[in-house]
Amino acid sequence: MNEFNLPYHLMVEEGIFYRIPEAMSDVDPSLSEKKMILVTEENLKSLFAPYIEGIQKSFPNSEVYLMKDSSFDEATDLAKYMAMHDISLVIGLGGGSVLDLAKFAAFVGKQQYICLPTTLSNDSLASPVAVLGTENKARKSFHCEIPDAIFVDVNVIKSAPKRQLLAGIGDTISKYTALNDWKLSWIRGKSKGDDFAYMLSKMALNSIIYNDLKDLSSEDFIKRLTQALVMGGLAMEIAGSSRPSSGSEHLFCHALEENFSEVTTVPHGISVAIGSYGACKFQNRNLSKITKVIKDYEIPVKPSDWKIDEKTFIGAWQSAAATRADRYTILNETDLSDERLRDLYYEMEEVFS
Numbered sequence: 001m002n003e004f005n006l007p008y009h010l011m012v013e014e015g016i017f018y019r020i021p022e023a024m025s026d027v028d029p030s031l032s033e034k035k036m037i038l039v040t041e042e043n044l045k046s047l048f049a050p051y052i053e054g055i056q057k058s059f060p061n062s063e064v065y066l067m068k069d070s071s072f073d074e075a076t077d078l079a080k081y082m083a084m085h086d087i088s089l090v091i092g093l094g095g096g097s098v099l100d101l102a103k104f105a106a107f108v109g110k111q112q113y114i115c116l117p118t119t120l121s122n123d124s125l126a127s128p129v130a131v132l133g134t135e136n137k138a139r140k141s142f143h144c145e146i147p148d149a150i151f152v153d154v155n156v157i158k159s160a161p162k163r164q165l166l167a168g169i170g171d172t173i174s175k176y177t178a179l180n181d182w183k184l185s186w187i188r189g190k191s192k193g194d195d196f197a198y199m200l201s202k203m204a205l206n207s208i209i210y211n212d213l214k215d216l217s218s219e220d221f222i223k224r225l226t227q228a229l230v231m232g233g234l235a236m237e238i239a240g241s242s243r244p245s246s247g248s249e250h251l252f253c254h255a256l257e258e259n260f261s262e263v264t265t266v267p268h269g270i271s272v273a274i275g276s277y278g279a280c281k282f283q284n285r286n287l288s289k290i291t292k293v294i295k296d297y298e299i300p301v302k303p304s305d306w307k308i309d310e311k312t313f314i315g316a317w318q319s320a321a322a323t324r325a326d327r328y329t330i331l332n333e334t335d336l337s338d339e340r341l342r343d344l345y346y347e348m349e350e351v352f353s
């Protein structure tokens with residue numbers, strides 16, 4: 001039997017950022033008396049000034065910490081600082097890199113951690129993984145714990161650029177190929193399976209694929225996407241690995257980040273959605289489902305729109321498996337010749353033009 005943790009609270013409401021101690025009173029009635037550090041970043045400090053002031057009012061014993069580079073060293077330095085100053089609660093307010101820094105520092109320092117995402121662009125808000133900078137600026141995934149509570153303020157998410165929501169949808173629909181890769185590796189005896197985590201991740205995927213709420217700024221849609229991203233995070237926690245959410249399409253994304261960062265920078269959720277189309281083809285599956293959902297939501301996956309030229313596209317796929325060599329996926333069984341990948345590139349250019 002696996003051991004895992006689940007968050008005490010997941011609330012998606014308007015104005016919830018101002019009511020955190022109240023919302024957590026059943027779990028921790030003395031929350032507001034705790035010494036708290038709010039982790040955020042410079043540009044968000046001014047952008048979300050009223051929210052930060054509001055949160056600080058709820059926690060009179062608090063200070064604000066501004067992220068520098070979201071590196072492993074920064075996270076451990078922050079954990080040390082919190083231990084030296086008897087800080088027992090960490091609140092992360094921001095996007096992926098802020099949340100990963102806060103989550104990992106709280107994990108190292110064993111503090112309570114409350115996650116306040118300002119965007120829904122990927123599943124890092126609820127995953128047991130933190131991606132942090134290491135030496136040579138390479139980013140690496142570290143295992144940690146999921147948050148004690150996640151509060152999503154609908155007003156904050158509404159004010160974020162639409163492209164961030166599209167990235168969050170992209171990260172969710174990439175489970176279509178991630179789950180297939182996981183199943184393949186577990187059939188081949190290359191990784192451990194977990195039926196419950198598989199089911200949970202599939203529910204997250206289906207809640208977005210079979211969704212008639214297309215108004216991305218509505219509270220209902222924001223709730224649904226939050227739930228999908230959180231379910232994806234919990235599936236990883238239950239499986240004890242990121243396999244329910246990450247397959248060959250994520251390897252493609254890692255290859256772009258690690259080997260072609262001078263050519264292109266693609267948001268994580270968009271990059272994995274681009275990867276999912278190719279992965280789906282390699283998996284020999286029906287492309288119409290994934291094509292329809294990408295088109296319905298208008299997720300921008302045309303490679304050239306992101307300055308991904310033919311050479312970069314081919315190079316990224318050919319170097320994808322090597323980014324995480326221990327991860328068995330369809331790429332281990334696929335012919336990735338220049339010719340085949342060139343055809344795939346121009347097919348995507350045409351289908352998504």
Ligand SMILES: [Zn+2]
Pocket residue numbers: 122123171245246250268272
């Ligand atoms: Zn992802």
